[in-house]
Amino acid sequence: MVASPVQLSAGLLGGVVVLDFTHVLAGPFSAMVLGDLGADVIKVERLGGEETRRSDFRIGDYSEQFAIISRNKRSLTVDLSTERGRGLIRELIPKIDVVLENFRPGTMERLGLGYEQLSAINPRLVYCGISAFGATGSDSQRGAFDLVAQAVSGLMSVTGSRDGELVKIGIPISDITAGLYATILTAAALFRREQSGKGERIDVSLIHSAMSLLPWEAAEMWSKDRIPGPMG
Secondary structure (H helix, E strand, O other): OOOOOOHHHOOOOOOOEEEEOOOOOHHHHHHHHHHHOOOEEEEEEOOOOOHHHHOOOEEOOEEHHHHHHOOOEEEEEOOOOOHHHHHHHHHHHHHOOEEEEOOOOOHHHHOOOOHHHHHOOOOOOEEEEEEOOOOOOOOOOOOOOHHHHHHHHOHHHHOOOOOOOOOOOOOOHHHHHHHHHHHHHHHHHHHHHHHHOOOEEEEEEHHHHHHOOOHHHHHHHHHHOOOOOOOO
């Protein structure tokens, strides 16, 4: 059992239903926290199940990695490559408050399940997409994972000893930070929806989330005109 840091806040999102299309870590971490806060999270998995079900961190035949990140969630297996599967999702949307996905930008739109398409069914829908470089801009179609985000953002440039090689941070910090931002922004969008009656589209970038962890380093670079080095 892994303790949740938000146990005392359980129930704050009671009544909120989340349709979670995410996989691996950044998105599933956000959905996990939303579930910790009381949301009803429905995890949509592909045929054969989400890939972390097959991780090496196992007790018997069961993946502990999947168990930890999927707590407080229900699972639904859907083949999104078929019209029947996509039709099932559209049937659910009127009852859904939040859609969470971390496919490459444009994937959900090609499936007919993008924000514009689903908000036409449910205008109150909060739709959060997580991707490597964000949904817009020249790099939007580039893929990346945590190690790449740590390097591109500059996190690796300040990690390690001053006289040694640069190293990555020991945990997937970019994924976790992006997941936390997704959770915060989703909660904020749900709050504004109570005032406006309308949903919101949220765009979270792995790279930008990692860069946000470098405020002091940015201040040094701008004020001293130098690139900060490793800080241990």
